[in-house]
Amino acid sequence: xxxxxxxxxxxxxxxxxxxxxxxxxxxxxxxxxxxxxxxxxxxxxxxxxxxxxxxxxxxxxxxxxxxxxxxxxxxxxxxxxxxxxxxxxxxxxxxxxxxxxxxxxxxxxxxxxxxxxxxxxxxxxxxxxxxxxxxxxxxxxxxxxxxxxxxxxxxxxxxxxxxxxxxxxxxxxxxxxxxxxxxxxxxxxxxxxxxxxxxxxxxxxxxxxxxxxxxxxxxxxxxxxxxxxxxxxxxxxxxxxxxxxxxxxxxxxxxxxxxxxxxxxxxxxxxxxxxxxxxxxxxxxxxxxxxxxxxxxxxxxxxxxxxxxxxxxxxxxxxxxxxxxxxxxxxxxxxxxxxxxxxxxxxxxxxxxxxxxxxxxxxxxxxxxxxxxxxxxxxxxxxxxxxxxxxxxxxxxxxxxxxxxxxxxxxxxxxxxxxxxxxxxxxxxxxxxxxxxxxxxxxxxxxxxxxxxxxxxxxxxxx
Amino acid sequence: xxxxxxxxxxxxxxxxxxxxxxxxxxxxxxxxxxxxxxxxxxxxxxxxxxxxxxxxxxxxxxxxxxxxxxxxxxxxxxxxxxxxxxxxxxxxxxxxxxxxxxxxxxxxx
Numbered sequence: 001x002x003x004x005x006x007x008x009x010x011x012x013x014x015x016x017x018x019x020x021x022x023x024x025x026x027x028x029x030x031x032x033x034x035x036x037x038x039x040x041x042x043x044x045x046x047x048x049x050x051x052x053x054x055x056x057x058x059x060x061x062x063x064x065x066x067x068x069x070x071x072x073x074x075x076x077x078x079x080x081x082x083x084x085x086x087x088x089x090x091x092x093x094x095x096x097x098x099x100x101x102x103x104x105x106x107x108x109x110x111x112x113x114x115x116x117x118x119x120x121x122x123x124x125x126x127x128x129x130x131x132x133x134x135x136x137x138x139x140x141x142x143x144x145x146x147x148x149x150x151x152x153x154x155x156x157x158x159x160x161x162x163x164x165x166x167x168x169x170x171x172x173x174x175x176x177x178x179x180x181x182x183x184x185x186x187x188x189x190x191x192x193x194x195x196x197x198x199x200x201x202x203x204x205x206x207x208x209x210x211x212x213x214x215x216x217x218x219x220x221x222x223x224x225x226x227x228x229x230x231x232x233x234x235x236x237x238x239x240x241x242x243x244x245x246x247x248x249x250x251x252x253x254x255x256x257x258x259x260x261x262x263x264x265x266x267x268x269x270x271x272x273x274x275x276x277x278x279x280x281x282x283x284x285x286x287x288x289x290x291x292x293x294x295x296x297x298x299x300x301x302x303x304x305x306x307x308x309x310x311x312x313x314x315x316x317x318x319x320x321x322x323x324x325x326x327x328x329x330x331x332x333x334x335x336x337x338x339x340x341x342x343x344x345x346x347x348x349x350x351x352x353x354x355x356x357x358x359x360x361x362x363x364x365x366x367x368x369x370x371x372x373x374x375x376x377x378x379x380x381x382x383x384x385x386x387x388x389x390x391x392x393x394x395x396x397x398x399x400x401x402x403x404x405x406x407x408x409x410x411x412x413x414x415x416x417x418x419x420x421x422x423x424x425x426x427x428x429x430x431x432x433x434x435x436x437x438x439x440x441x442x443x444x445x446x447x448x449x450x451x452x453x454x455x456x457x458x459x460x461x462x463x
Numbered sequence: 464x465x466x467x468x469x470x471x472x473x474x475x476x477x478x479x480x481x482x483x484x485x486x487x488x489x490x491x492x493x494x495x496x497x498x499x500x501x502x503x504x505x506x507x508x509x510x511x512x513x514x515x516x517x518x519x520x521x522x523x524x525x526x527x528x529x530x531x532x533x534x535x536x537x538x539x540x541x542x543x544x545x546x547x548x549x550x551x552x553x554x555x556x557x558x559x560x561x562x563x564x565x566x567x568x569x570x571x572x
Binding site for chain 1 (some may be wrong): 497499520534541542543545546547549568569570
């Protein structure tokens with residue numbers, strides 16, 4: 001048997017095994033059917049300690065210690081809870097879920113806040129601890145295939161507190177299993193302010209080679225005790241301390257190709273560079289000017305593309321991150337022995353800066369969403385964060401731009417992977433000069449000499 | 464597959480701009496609209512098609528959209544998309560039906 005058919009057989013077996021597992025019923029079903037679903041305590045009968053342990057994960061805390069980023073305090077925790085950047089110019093704290101002021105046009109209000117993408121009920125919110133928090137975890141949003149999303153909405157309870165609803169029906173609890181793509185995409189597909197906005201993240205058979213093979217998120221993001229492995233995206237700092245990469249030996253290793261010429265490149269070129277040639281989503285936003293939408297509320301002016309419509313920017317990346325008020329992105333160089341040429345999605349956003357300190361300010365969206373007044377949003381955020389002289393800060397705040405780089409780690413393709421001439425032609429995708437190659441080297445790197453024979457042979461084979 | 468690579472290579476060598484997949488979406492006569500859903504009709508959990516009526520924000524007229532893609536159908540079934548949601552939609556007229564090519568909630572930041 002050829003190597004290829006062996007792989008095929010192994011793959012089929014693996015798929016069959018996964019399918020069998022998925023089809024097998026959750027052993028807790030009968031018991032849940034009998035006693036009904038009362039929240040995590042029901043699960044705890046057989047999975048003790050799960051809810052409490054979950055409280056110590058990024059998905060609950062929206063933060064963790066961060067060791068690879070410049071200009072932050074290594075003793076503190078960072079994440080969506082408290083970061084300030086310009087993809088979404090707020091965070092869970094300043095943009096805490098609430099009812100926004102009534103629209104002066106329609107007299108209507110609505111609920112808005114970053115922490116809607118949290119598996120709690122808002123009374124037990126991002127980073128909360130203790131028995132009430134453990135009881136508030138929405139296990140089913142990740143584990144049920146029968147979740148009714150009409151229940152997952154903000155509302156006010158009898159005490160006037162804003163609560164995030166959950167589907168706690170027994171029906172949903174009877175459909176327990178390993179998380180599907182949909183479970184994860186409940187929050188991930190609309191990160192950044194709408195479907196595909198942040199990274200053009202679409203995971204379908206048309207947009208991703210792994211999705212086309214029937215793989216799901218957790219086939220790669222293999223999770224133990226709810227610690228979710230992640231990569232080193234320069235703009236996704238919070239992590240559970242476990243990491244994954246395409247080149248992991250459990251996945252592909254560093255020599256996945258039969259062609260040694262391709263394998264040789266992986267010393268200096270990240271897998272993603274060749275295999276994720278496109279990116280997408282929003283490429284610019286203006287938080288200083290909000291546009292009125294048909295419902296008379298406002299949203300930040302946003303320029304966007306489809307999932308696969310933009311070309312990435314390429315930069316050397318060694319896993320450490322430059323973090324300044326006007327730039328958050330990869331550090332690295334050709335010479336440091338650790339960096340690889342890596343693709344990024346570039347995004348630029350305009351927001352307000354503190355006139356005195358030059359720091360990027362954050363914004364509460366409640367006011368601008370209601371009436372377009374962006375400085376009122378800056379004022380509210382400055383107050384929430386306890387900045388001194390919030391009125392003065394808001395009044396004097398200066399608009400400015402920040403450029404951020406997002407990792408580009410999905411939308412994998414085999415058929416459209418970059419091949420020799422995509423890079424080594426004079427008008428190739430890489431700007432060798434910007435990447436630090438000398439003129440003499442560039443002459444060599446852009447000569448067909450490098451690939452003529454090979455590509456000619458390939459061409460001949462095919463015709 | 465091999466063919467795809469070589470075609471790519473040919474294109475790349477000859478092309479004005481490498482990797483020019485262009486804007487893949489804009490092939491046919493697509494009509495764009497934004498509107499609020501006033502009605503969703505879907506026949507049970509196994510339905511392969513559904514219709515959604517949108518009130519066009521510009522003209523205030525109801526437009527009936529036929530939805531066939533699995534992802535959107537799934538969002539109707541589990542109620543991630545419900546009546547009252549505002550939708551950005553692209554559709555094509557095929558055999559007198561407005562067939563959805565893109566059907567997305569307009570959620571802001």
